[in-house]
Amino acid sequence: MTSQGTTELTVQENAEELRRTVTRLFGRSLHIRTLDTGSCASCEQEIRLLAAPHYDLHRLGFFFTPAPRHADLLMVTGPMVRAFENAARKTYDAIPDPKIVVATGACALGGVYQPDPFTHGGVGGTFPVDVWIPGCPPSPLALLQGLLVAVGRLADKVKDLDFALNGTPR
Amino acid sequence: MNPLPVLAGAAAAWGLATLIALTCGSTRAGIRVCCAVSGLGGGAALAGGVSALLSGNSRVVSAGGSVVVGTLQLQATSLAGVFVALLGLIAVATAAYVPRYHEPSHATGLYLGVFNLAMLASLAVLVAGNVVTFLVAWETMALLCYLLILRRPRRSEVAAGAFWFLALSEVGFVAIVAAFVILAAKTHTMQLDLIAARAHLVSGDWRVAAYLLALTGFGFKAGLVPLHVWLPEAHPVAPADGSAFLSGLITKLGVYGIALFGFVLLPSGPAWRGVLTMAAGAVTAAIGILYALNERDIKRFLAFSTIENIGIIITAFGAAMTFLAYGQRLLWAFLLLAGLYHVANHGSYKTLLFQEAGVIEHATGTREFDRLGGLAHRMPRSSVISFVGTLGIAALPPLNGFVSEWLIFQGLFQGFRTGSHLVAILIVLAAGTLGLTGGLAVYAFVRGYGIPFLGMPRTRQAAAASEARQPQAGPTLLAVACVALAVGAPVMLAGLARALRTITGVTLRPVLLPGNLTVIPAHTKFSGFSPTWLTVFLLAVSAVPVLIYLAGRPRGASRAEPVWDGGIVAFKPRMQYSAMTFSAPTRVMFDALYQPSVSVDRASDEPAGSSGPVHYESEATPIFERYLYRPVIRAFEWLADVVRPIQSGDVNLYLFYVFAAVLVAYLIAAL
Amino acid sequence: MPLWTLRGLRRGVVTTRYPARPDASAQLLPTPPAFRPEVLTPRLADRLAAVCPSRALARDGDMLVFDVGACTACGRCRAEAPEATAASGEFELAATARAYLVKRIPLGGRPA
Secondary structure, rough: OOOOOOOOOHHHHHHHHHHHHHHHHEEEEEEEEEOOOOOOOHHHHHHHHHHOOOOHHHHHEEEEOHHHOOOOEEEEEOEEHHHHHHHHHHHHOOOOOEEEEEHHHHHOOOOOOOOOEEOOOOOOOOOOOOOEEOOOOOOOOHHHHHHHHHOOOOOOOHOOOOOOOOOOOO | OOHHHHHHHHHHHHHHHHHHHHHHHHOOHHHHHHHHHHHHHHHHHHHHHHHHHHHHOOOOOOEEEEEEOOOEEOOOOOOHHHHHHHHHHHHHHHHHHHHHHHOOOOOHHHHHHHHHHHHHHHHHHEEOOOOHHHHHHHHHHHHHHHHHOOOOOOHHHHHHHHHHHHHHHHHHHHHHHEEEEEEEHHHHEEEEHHHHHHHHHHHHHHHHHHHHHHHHHHHHHHOOOOOOOOOHHHHHHOHHHHHHHHHHHHHHHHHHHHHHHHHHHHHOHHHHHHHHHHHHHHHHHHHHHHOOOOHHHHHHHHHHHHHHHHHHHHHHHHHHHHHHHHHOOOHHHHHHHHHHHHHHHHHHHHHHHHHHHHHHHHHOOOOHHHHHHHHHHHOOOHHHHHHHHHHHHHHOOOHHHHHEEEEEEHHHHHHHHHHHHHHHHHHHOOOOEEEEHHHHHOOOOHHHHHHOOOOOOHHHHHEEEEEEEEEEEEHHHHHHHHHHHHHHHHHHHHHHHHHHHHOOOOOOHHHHHHOOOOOOOOOOOOOOHHHHHHHHHHHHHHHHHHHHHHHHHOOOOOOOOOOOOOOOOOOHHOOOHHHHOOHHHHHHHHHHHOOOEEEEEEOOOOOOOOOOOEEEEOOOHHHHHHHHHHHHHHHHHHHHHHHHHHOOOHHHHHHHHHHHHHHHHHHHHHH | HHHHHHHHHOOOOOOOOOOOOHHHHHHOOOOEEEOOOOOOOOOHHHHHHOOOOOEEEEEOOOOOEEOOOOOOOOOOOHHHHHEEEOOOOOOOOOEEOOHHHHEEEEEOOOOO
């Protein structure tokens, strides 16, 4: 904040402010609405395991809810089959702001399926996605990490990974 | 104020209205004038009824007569006051309703003439001072109501319904005549107040016989189970204002008859008489509402609901008689008061609901629940008025149904004061049955209001409904009356307590309304409740969510999105509840009563859709018709077959009958 | 009911402590591959791109473009060129921008 009349924030400060706001709103209590846009249900099985005693997302303050009106976060799986697009859009619109969209699994991220007459091949074109979780399916641990990144409790790790091995083979 | 001249004025107005209707009823102006005069008559009747309530029994006025039928005698009693006031209210509401409801035509003129005469006859029944006047007026009323139902005689169900009405009315009339004859013969007088004064001259067995005959005879008219079969046949087929009159007043004439015999002419009797009446009322109430839940036609549904409410009133009367047998005079008077209050309440909201059913029928062309829907948006004023009536009849606070049912329940809960364990248990059972009835009534009226008015229209006719040019003044007046009866309950109860002092001799006012706004059920330290304060409280409480909304409204921009429907493509009307599926749980639970017969018809055993539609039909067994009335009718038909040979058509045989009769007469004279 | 309670108490707490402490089962997870730049040649990169069923691998000039988001950890690229790939062991791959998941690995190998 400068001493001039208008406040001038850098992109960095904006992002930080946003992260703090999101953490304040959702960090301890988040309601998740899952949406299957045509997946093979492997992602759904891993998501289901989150509620099981081993992974237990409730201890982190996360809950599943079927009602979009009560949801804060939309967890989308599947390649966005065209026949489902209307319903997916309706679900997204029915969630009150502020909301977070998390695309889960390789299908939703654009892998596996190419765009064709039956599917869009990924959910990026239908919703503004905030967090992308790769995997096929992503394990419950990866899902937990993704949710914690979404609410700003963990930092985004993958942007610093380069997937290049240096030195002797492992 | 002497009520009789006012009531004479009302009668004159109705007679004049009849003449106007018969002569110029085929023009719109003629109908308007007739209704105006009829409405004035109604106002006079209302005033006369209230005055009769408050001023005690008037003197008996003889108005001529003949040697054959005896003197015509009239007396305005306090007991009749409630019923006369109700008649007046219904007459005014009907007068406001008719001009927009009926099309001017020759048949309408006849119909309105008959209607006004029927109101006049009902008034005569209520102010009859002696047996003959009562019976003549009763029969006239029955015949005129038969003509009333026959507004559209060429429709087959109309003729059948009207026939049921007349046939069972006549059967009841036989019992009523028998009851009156017993009393008149034993007390050597035809005048009703003298019969009441000399009731002690009638021995116990004859008293019981007279009361049971009266209960049966008037029960036919009131609609007690199993004497009710005509009600759901006759009430729906009459025009809406006729149905309203039948349900709102004519059934109450049966109640008046039972009250007359039970409380005025033969006040004291054994306890089992009261228990029997109470049981009949409780069974009627439960069966009435259970069958109401099974109906797809609005007017049949309302007819069964009338049966239920009559059951509630008779339960109150029966319990009152039981309490008197055990010396509890306060509770005797209190339950009679509660029953009479329920008479007034039911008359007001049932008439309203039937009038609204007529409005719906004219606006959409159908009376079936499953063809309606979404009327709240298309007919907003009618839906608000119907809602007031629905709240009243479902006995929800703060409206009048709640107050009168609360009073009846409080009276029943004091069954322990009888001192007899058996009777106390029976009274509690009756209270439990009324509780079941009350719950089912709320359920039934959620269905009765929700299916037609809420949701999406299920057919094009419902979507095209409009309340332009539909009658609204009549139902609005009744809605105002409902609210007034609720909020002004203390006034109403004070008036009724005055009337009760005349009828029963019990001064109820100090133990009924100790303050001016709180009602207590005849004994202090039992319970208490203030209808006025309850209304104020409910209004205040309903302001709380409004205030919360105003305070917590989002100040930022907000987004309006459609209601979440699961993301389906489009919401179709067929996805809603239908009336029958909504009441399916009761059909499952009470299937021992309904004994539904289910028939399923399918083209083949393939799953539905791949080989053609599946036809499913479920019908509740009409128990009383099949197991009570049909056997009795068959027995009479058998008897008629046996006796038919007498009517051979042969003149010689008839001459032989004459000869044989004269011979027998000589022989008897000779002995 | 009592038996179930006793069994549960004997077994103890089974809930993972993740993210406060690493989870032991994480080592068993299939993970996307990591590549050895010094072994990758353009021909090898093209073979790897052809064998990937999810279009996660592509060659852009002298870079191997690896889309971690599209990878299903099927292992076909590892079977095709085991000397050039190895399991990365990374499963915490959530990204706040899709671009963070697209990695460019230089092709440092000398063609044989």
